[in-house]
Amino acid sequence: MTDSKKSMTIAIAWCLAWGKGRQPQFPLPLLQEMREALLNETEIPGEVAGIVAEVRRLEAIPEDYFPETIAQLQDKYPDLWHQDTKIGLVYGGATKIKQYVFESAKIQDVRGASALLDQINLIDLPAFFGLEPTVCDIYPDARQEARNWCQQVRQWLDKCLLENESEPKLSEVLIPELIIYSTGGNILAFCPAAFVDDLANAIEKRYTERTLTANSCAVGEKFRLLELRFGLLNDDNKLWLDWYLRQDVHTNPIVESYFGSSRDKQTKKKKNVEQLTQAFQERKNFNELAGKLAGLFQQRRNGNDGLGVNRSSRCYPPMYETHPYLIRDENEYRCAVIREDKLPGKPYLSESLRCKRIMGDKAKKEQESQWCRDTELDLDWEPGFVESWVSKFKQFLQDSGLWQDYYLGIPENRVIEAKRLEEIGKASRSEQIFPKKKLLKYSITSSNGFVGYISADVNNMGGYIQKQIKTPQEYQEFSQDVLQVMESSVYTALAKHLNPRKLENLTEPESINRNGRIVHPFEILAIGGDDVLLIVPADKALEIAQTIGSEFEKQLAEVRNGVYALPKTHDDKSVHRYQGENIKPSRCKLSMSVGVLITDYKTPIYYAERLYEQLLKSAKKQAKDLKDSYNYYGGTVDILTMKSVTMISSKVKEFREEGLTKKIRGSELRRYAAPYTLYELSGLIEAVKALKVSDFPRSQLYQIRSLLVQGKRTTILNYRYFRTRLKEREQRNILQKYFEEPWCQAKTNEGNIAPWMFREKVYETIWQDLVDLYPFSDETDMASTNKKSVTTEANS
Structure with a gap:
């Protein structure tokens, strides 16, 4: 029996054995004994053996079994059908996350808000169930700190919800196996039926008490045992497959909105009986229960109390006074409660902003930041246990054997975490700091004060869950797999392309005293659910x-x-529009779309957030279109290099359509080619590096770019004239090998239409991106060799 299957067996058996009321129908020690027996696969206590047998009969139902009528289900599994003890299911988490995280303009406050939500999602809510986080081995003291904090969380849980001392504490009701997933953003968990509302209220209260201003929502419902396998069972037992197959039913627009269209998506013909049966079966499983909770979640989030819900209303959000003569804090314009004289600039802080600032420092392991302890303000709030993303990254380096490749001989205790965007944008890759500088992965250049925002999201995750995930066990395994792979992918990318960097030329008052320090040149703001957000040096962003x-x-x-x-x-x-070497087809059913924004570190974070979110949406749309048209399952990336804040005053899509698109003689000319597939992006990176390695004059790059506005034929003619005038044969060969041949091949002959490429009446070019990315490329070539090897290969 796998761990996830064993966990779900324990969870369902625990809920059934607890019973219908707030007092367990069996003594609590007996329930714990049952749990231990299931964990260790030993003999089950006789009093609860019948309940465990029912759970195992439910799990033993063949995967391909599906009754045509409700009567068949009743006849085949009468004991499961008549089990009247319901099982609670609770779903909840934070809402309007970006509004909370990005309402501040400073990175330390954004970091603190993100860390606070991560703490609740990944530590506090699992602690409700007695589950403690896995702590990095490189910090031995952290394990005890995490254990103490989880104990405080459970004490808070019992204290805030205990209304009757004769009733069991909620921390005794909840066990770790009840959690289906809690991997960042939301939690889905089983619960004894009588405590559904208590657990949902506790989740909402935890977010409010810890963050003060973040929105959250949690809902719960009770379900029959067989519903865990066959989805919602109608009370009158009539609405089943035999009902759905009726002509007047499955063609009804309301029914189609629930079970899907009655016509085949590709052929547009009416579905046959087999296809209709499959559509019904794909809906009637555990997914339907999760879907009902999602609907209740949306209703409560919108302020609707719902029918028959005996919970406090959520339609009245917390209000903050707006007296005109009160002093406001520096970022969120709420009433300030204190002025922190020990912080640079002596800022005024509201209570919520103070919490973010404390968490931001705690997440960076700033042991020297004692301002929050020395404050005169006496608030019953402490940061608790926080594990920084850099700590997890170090653990990854140690476990994967990449420690030496990353540090290159620098003592680990000399490398600190970057605190501000200026430190990421201006950190220099000075080779003098590396005892093993011969192993450097790149040449010594700088990002010139620019940073790269990387926002990533898993494609078609909802569609995959709807079609492939049908049981609580599969939900649990899927969420764990995606989170682990997502974290590993981010850490692998950082370890492969970055090394510690030295801080130089810092000018901001908060950072100027850190000149000369060595830092990890990245900032991970979030990895969880299906989202990734990090900030890296611009020269390595792509x-x-x-x-x-x-x-x-x-x-x-x-x-x-x-x-x-x-x-x-x-x-x-x-x-792929890029026809280079070693083209490989997609090999995974899931992929990621990524939005990359390269901009000055001084760009306001809230403005950058709007742009990279638009880029991410554009990349996801491209992935969907390519999947529908070419059956492409791979990832996509949309990029934008913004040299000044005033470059885009509207949306990215409007900027491209109005400023970079021109229609001539029935053809559409686009002076951009984004979004790219992952393979195309690798070709773009190769082309930029090849130009940089050959010392291609930047003025000539700009000259070619200026020709793009003159139309297709004029541009091609001027490009060829310009190309023949290049004095260096090496530069001509670089253009041919890395730009013309892989990107600009003609469709009807063996020539090329450089600088354009053609697809479906649309002419596009990557030249705009080549020019924009040129300053941020280092001088290493595509095969990690030196400049001479690239030149030789191009001239051959």
């Missing part, structure tokens, strides 16, 4: 984004004997 996407597909396809892998016969090579 490579890190490309590696995250490719590693996610590669690693996920290898999980659990290839459960997420595509058939080896799958081929989607024709989708």
Whole structure:
């Protein structure tokens, strides 16, 4: 029996054995004995053996069994049908997360808000169930700190909800196996039926008490035992497969909105009986219960109390006074409660902003930041246990054997965490800091004060869950697999493309005294659910984004004997506009779309957030379109290099359509080619590096870019004239090998239409991106060799 299957067996048996009321129908020690017996696969106590047998009969139902009528189900499993003890299911988490995280303009406050939500999602809520976090081995004291904090959380849980001393404490009701998933963002968990509302209220209260201003929502419902396998069972037992197959039913628009269209998506013909049966079966499983909770979640989130819900209303959000003569804090414009004289600038802080600032320092392991302890303000709030992403990254380096490759001989205790965006954008890769500088992965250049925002999201996750995930066990395994692979992909990309960097030329008052320090040149703001958000130096942003996407597909396809892998016969090579070498088809059913924004570190975070979210949506739309048109399952990346804040005053899509698109003689000319597939992005990176290695004059790059606005034929003619005038043969060969041949091949002959490429009446070009990315490329070539090898290969 696998761990996840054993966990779900214990969870369901625990809820059934507890019974219908708030007092357990069996003594609590007996329930614990049952749990231990199931964990260790020993003899089950006789009093609860019948309950465990029922759970195992439920799990033993064949996967391909599905009754045509409700009567068949009643006749085949009468004991399960008549089990009247219901099982509680609770779903909840934070809402309007971006509004809470990005309402501040400073990175330390954004970091603190993100860390606070991560603490609740990954530590506090699992602690409700007695589950303690896995702590990195490189910090031995952290394990005890985490244990103490989880104990405080459980004490808080019992204290805030205990209304009757004769009733069991909620921490005694909940056990670790009840959690289906809690991997960041939301939690889904079983619960004894009588405590559904208590647990939902505790989840909402925890978010409010810890953050003060973040929105949250939690809902719960009670379900019959057989509903865990066959979805919602109607009270009158009439609405089943035989009902759905009726002509007047499955063609009804309301029914179609629930079970899917009655016509085949590809052929547009009416579905046959087999297809209709499959559509019904795909809906009637545990997924339907999760879908009902999602609907209740949306209702409560919108302020609707719902019918028959005996809980406090959520339609009245907390209000903050707006007296005109009160002093406001520096970021959120709420009433300030204190002025912190020990912080740079002596800022005024509101209570919620103070919590974020404390968590931001705690997440960076700033032991010297004692301002929060020395404050005169006496608030009953402490940061608790926080594990920084850098700590997890160090653990990954140690476990994967990449420690030496990353540090290159620098003592680990000399490298600190970057605190501000200026430190990421201006950190220099000075070779003098590396005892083993010969092993450097790159040449010594700088990001010139620019940073790269990388926002990633898993494609078609909802569709995959709807069609492939049908049981609580599969939900649990899927969430764990995605989170582990996502974290590993990010850490792999950072370790592959980055090394510690030295701080130089810092000018901001908060950072100027850190000149000369060595830092980890990245900031991870979030990894959880299906989202990733990090900030890296601009010169490595594209490579890190490309590696995250490719590693996610590669690693996920290898999980659990290839459960997420595509058939080896799958081929989607024709989708790529870049026709270089070693084109490989997609190998994973899930992939990631990524939005990459390269901009000055001074760009306001809230403004950058709006842009990279638009890029991410554009990349996801491209992934969906390519999947529908070419059956492409791989990842996509949309990029934008913004040299000034005033460059875009509207949406990215409008900027491209109005400023970079021109229609001539029935053809559409686009002076951009984004979004890219992951393979296309690797070709773009190669082209930029090849130009940089050959010392291609930047003025000539700009000159070619200026020709793009003159139309297709004029541009091609001027490009060829310009190309023949290049004095260096090496530069002509670089253009041919890395730009013209792989990107600009003609469709009807062996020539090329450089600088354009053609697809479906649309002419596009990557030249705009080549020019924009040129300053941020280092001088290493595509095969990690030196400049001479690239030149020789291009001239051959």
